[in-house]
Amino acid sequence: xxxxxxxxxxxxxxxxxxxxxxxxxxxxxxxxxxxxxxxxxxxxxxxxxxxxxxxxxxxxxxxxxxxxxxxxxxxxxxxxxxxxxxxxxxxxxxxxxxxxxxxxxxxxxxxxxxxxxxxxxxxxxxxxxxxxxxxxxxxxxxxxxxxxxxxxxxxxxxxxxxxxxxxxxxxxxxxxxxxxxxxxxxxxxxxxxxxxxxxxxxxxxxxxxxxxxxxxxxxxxxxxxxxxxxxxxxxxxxxxxxxxxxxxxxxxxxxxxxxxxxxxxxxxxxxxxxxxxxxxxxxxxxxxxxxxxxxxxxxxxxxxxxxxxxxxxxxxxxxxxxxxxxxxxxxxxxxxxxxxxxxxxxxxxxxxxxxxxxxxxxxxxxxxxxxxxxxxxxxxxxxxxxxxxxxxxxxxxxxxxxxxxxxxxxxxxxxxxxxxxxxxxxxxxxxxxxxxxxxxxxxxxxxxxxxxxxxxxxxxxxxxxxxxxxxxxxxxxxxxxxxxxxxxxxxxxxxxxxxxxxxxxxxxxxxxxxxxxxxxxxxxxxxxxxxxxxxxxxxxxxxxxxxxxxxxxxxxxxxxxxxxxxxxxxxxxxxxxxxxxxxxxxxxxxxxxxxxxxxxxxxxxxxxxxxxxxxxxxxxxxxxxxx
Numbered sequence: 001x002x003x004x005x006x007x008x009x010x011x012x013x014x015x016x017x018x019x020x021x022x023x024x025x026x027x028x029x030x031x032x033x034x035x036x037x038x039x040x041x042x043x044x045x046x047x048x049x050x051x052x053x054x055x056x057x058x059x060x061x062x063x064x065x066x067x068x069x070x071x072x073x074x075x076x077x078x079x080x081x082x083x084x085x086x087x088x089x090x091x092x093x094x095x096x097x098x099x100x101x102x103x104x105x106x107x108x109x110x111x112x113x114x115x116x117x118x119x120x121x122x123x124x125x126x127x128x129x130x131x132x133x134x135x136x137x138x139x140x141x142x143x144x145x146x147x148x149x150x151x152x153x154x155x156x157x158x159x160x161x162x163x164x165x166x167x168x169x170x171x172x173x174x175x176x177x178x179x180x181x182x183x184x185x186x187x188x189x190x191x192x193x194x195x196x197x198x199x200x201x202x203x204x205x206x207x208x209x210x211x212x213x214x215x216x217x218x219x220x221x222x223x224x225x226x227x228x229x230x231x232x233x234x235x236x237x238x239x240x241x242x243x244x245x246x247x248x249x250x251x252x253x254x255x256x257x258x259x260x261x262x263x264x265x266x267x268x269x270x271x272x273x274x275x276x277x278x279x280x281x282x283x284x285x286x287x288x289x290x291x292x293x294x295x296x297x298x299x300x301x302x303x304x305x306x307x308x309x310x311x312x313x314x315x316x317x318x319x320x321x322x323x324x325x326x327x328x329x330x331x332x333x334x335x336x337x338x339x340x341x342x343x344x345x346x347x348x349x350x351x352x353x354x355x356x357x358x359x360x361x362x363x364x365x366x367x368x369x370x371x372x373x374x375x376x377x378x379x380x381x382x383x384x385x386x387x388x389x390x391x392x393x394x395x396x397x398x399x400x401x402x403x404x405x406x407x408x409x410x411x412x413x414x415x416x417x418x419x420x421x422x423x424x425x426x427x428x429x430x431x432x433x434x435x436x437x438x439x440x441x442x443x444x445x446x447x448x449x450x451x452x453x454x455x456x457x458x459x460x461x462x463x464x465x466x467x468x469x470x471x472x473x474x475x476x477x478x479x480x481x482x483x484x485x486x487x488x489x490x491x492x493x494x495x496x497x498x499x500x501x502x503x504x505x506x507x508x509x510x511x512x513x514x515x516x517x518x519x520x521x522x523x524x525x526x527x528x529x530x531x532x533x534x535x536x537x538x539x540x541x542x543x544x545x546x547x548x549x550x551x552x553x554x555x556x557x558x559x560x561x562x563x564x565x566x567x568x569x570x571x572x573x574x575x576x577x578x579x580x581x582x583x584x585x586x587x588x589x590x591x592x593x594x595x596x597x598x599x600x601x602x603x604x605x606x607x608x609x610x611x612x613x614x615x616x617x618x619x620x621x622x623x624x625x626x627x
Contacts (some may be wrong), residue, residue, distance in 0.1 A: 001171050003430060006045045027122035029085045033113045033494075034061070037080040037087070038257060044173040046165060048138055049079075051257040052126065057489050061111055061126045062483055063102075064259035066136035066252060068171030074102040074128065088112040089126065102128040129485075129516070132478040135174065135208065136252045137218075137265070138165040139199070141182055144256045148184070148195060159183045164199065166207070168253075175209075177201055182623040187293060189222055190495055194261060194487050196269070197253075208249040210267055211274035218253060219264040222487070222494045224400045225481050225525035228472045230264050232464050232529070233369050233399040239460045240452075241361050244276050245292035245395045250476050261483035262476060269380060270399050271312075272538040276395070278382055284325055285312045303328045303333050303500065307434050328353075328383070332391060336438040350442060354391045360448040362393040363436055367419040368536060369399055372406040372496070375433030376417055405496045405525075408566045409557075409584075412497065416552075416571045417543075425567050450544045458537070465533045469507040473526060484519040491519075499524045549576045551611045555596065556618040561588040574611040583607050584619075591621040 013424035028035075033066075038049040052061045065074065080087065082096040089109050090109035094100050102109075106127060106265050141147055141162035160182045165173040184190050197218040204212040221227050230248065234239040237245040248266035252259070271280045278285075286301075286309045294300040297396065301322060311317060311325060329347075335343035335350040342349055350356070366374040378398035385392040404412050408425070411418050422437035439445045484491060501524045534546045542548045550573045557568040583596060584608070596605045596617045 002554055025160040029113045029115060033082075033085040033087055033124070037078065039063060040077040040079055041065070041069075042077075043167060043171040046173055046176070048165070048167075049257050050076075050254065050259075053486065055261055055485075055488075061124055062259075062485070063126065063128045063152075064486070065130040065136045066167065066171075066254075067131045067134050068167070069130045070132050072171065074104050074130070075099055076101075078202065078531065083116075085116070085121065085372070086114045088114065104128075104130070109209055115453060120526050127516075129482055130304050131252055131482055133169055133475045134250055134252050134262075134479050135166060135168045135264075136254065138167075138254045138257075139163070139179070139182060139197075140256055144258075147182070148193075148254075153442055174237045175205065177205065180214075185217060186220075189220060192220070193490055194220045194222045194494075196222075196263075204273070206263060208251070210247050210249070213272055214266060215268040215270055215272070215275050217266045217268050218251075219248065219266055219400075221262070221264060221400060222491075223496055225491070225495050225499070225521055226262075226405075226407055226477055226529050227262060227483075227522070228469060228529060229369075229402050229405065230266075230399045231472055232468060233365065233396065234266070234401065235468055236368070236457070236460055236464055237361075237365055237396040240365075240456050241358075241394065241396075242568060243358060243392070243394050246275075246397070250472075250479070252479055259482070259486060261486050262479040269395055271382075276382060278384070280314060282385050283382055284328075284383045284385060286310065286325065286329075286380070287312060288375065288377055288435075290377050293377070301329060302345040305337065305434055306332055306430055306432070307333065308430065324385075328391075333435070336442075341442050341444070351444060352388075352390075355393070356445055356448050357452075359439060360394040360445060360452055363419055363439060363445075363449055364453055365396045366415065368457065368461055368540075369402040370404065370406065370411045370418060370532060370536070371399060372401045372424075373398065374411075374412040374424065374434040376424065376431040379436075401496050404528040407496045409568055410570050412532075413570055413572065414532045415539040416573045418571065421571065423567060423569075439457065453540060453544055458540070461533065461537060465530065465537065466618060469526065469530065473522070477522065480522050481517065481520050484521065485516040488519040497528075501526050501527075531597060542575075543573070550574065551576050552614045553611060554614075555583065556599075556616065557584065557586065559586055559588070559591065559619060559621045560622075560623075561591060562586065576612060577610065578610050579607070580605065580609045586619075586621075588621075590624055592624060594620040594622060596620075 004211045009420060011335060014202055034052060038051055041048045041050065050063065052063055053448055054061050077097060077099050078094050078319055080096055087094045089100060089111060109126045112124040114120050139162055141160035143160060147158060147160050162179045162182050165176045165177050168174055180200045180202050182197060182199040184195045186196040189196050197213065200215045204214050206212045207216060216568065221230060234246060234248050238247055242553055246267040246269060248264045251265045253263045254260060267275065270276065271285055283568050289308050291308055291312045294308050296308050297310045297320065299317055301309045309329065331343050331345045332353045334345045335348065335353055336339055338344065341354065380395060380397065381391045381393050383389050401407060406412050409419065420437050422433055422441040424433040502521055543550060553572040553574055555570040555572060562568050596619050598605055599616045599618055
């Protein structure tokens, strides 16, 4: 029995040893060492732990340091399991708990991982990059991977709790809080790798000078290569509107130590103290929404003319509640589309149903921005449940698809009133700009719009153009460069529109010795914003201040090779008696272009054509095989 006993012990030991040997041989040393490596930075008695980011397309590693390191000794403590493998930087062994110092000159260090026998399993590089001017938000959640997997949560309902530390650009601690919720937000943008987030505290608190509140949003600006569109319009709305408009401040975000990039941290659109301060139990809060998003929403309301709304409410709404809201919205709609502005349903005038001033402000914000979502989504309104109360518009929200960065071409033309166009999508699409277009037909509404432009909005818009943009870029320029590096393999696919100067940009999978500055496209994108604002300002001054006489040329482009899922029609406002310019010139190898023709007279229209009246022209293309 003793022999059998000792035999079993020896056999078990051999099996354990063999298992360990096999395990060591099968170890993924990059994952075991680099994947579990944390780099600890001490600031204001807080231990901030960061991780390396690997650029898979280049097989390089980067460490992104927050802004306060720009003027600080770049010493950091490495923490990892050095019994598995050993890390070497520039040929020197760096063990667990060793302090390593970067010289701050963005030197490219050699990075190697060796096993315990001295065999090298990884040869790569490490570059340490430091930001400037911005506060940093460090969020820690239990399961980062599940949080970021879009397919892992239903309708963005996957929620993590966690902690968050906010430090300013000098490294001073602003706050250290537990988070009640942290989750992905957004619609289209939620499908991108650079996710937008929303988070909430257990109790209201102030953030970056903004009023205390529970809920906050992190806007990724993934579709906006300029990073400033949301900020510019938020600042314009905040300065121009007396009612609540969400503010936002730039911040860099780290999630479980990994750099996520540059974000705009904003107040949320919600009924709450320091937000929309109305009584939620005695008010309705609604939003225009796209049909495919609203379809599964139990609060969906579709008006008689097809305008789609959803109702935001903490309480479950009854059929009676929804019926009351629907009746009131149809009452407004009836007045909107009546020539005399009187509702056929209640006999009330439009100004007895909606607050013309707040809707004029919302209309102007949409027009000045060239928003491709005007009148179909992210348009909010609220009203008291009292029968004779008015609907108020606001606040403004969601401005990444504006100022030339648009999926619908008409909104890329600044020298036109695009907010008056009802058919903002193809004819068979349910999502149309019905309401805001109809408002413009009413003289009282037009008068308020023009008055507000001349007395308030014009000055603030020009201020953003002249100095606001410059200040934003000064603050974020360095951070945009790091963000473009972090997401460079996907960014171009996220933009709604690629600036002309970048049309031929190559996907830089092989940089051939170029450093990360080669991904910088900020100035080209900012130029698009500046040009749009300059041309929009000049046009509206001519139209509303100088009161020049304009004709509208509707340019239809039914070319089969264009994406007809979006309305390809353009609108040019041309001063009467002057030449039409900038007609689009679309080329395709399978089609030849015959020209644009006046649909009333059949006359061919080209650049230089003198416009004397409103007209509709249409392009004609012939398929080569049909010629």
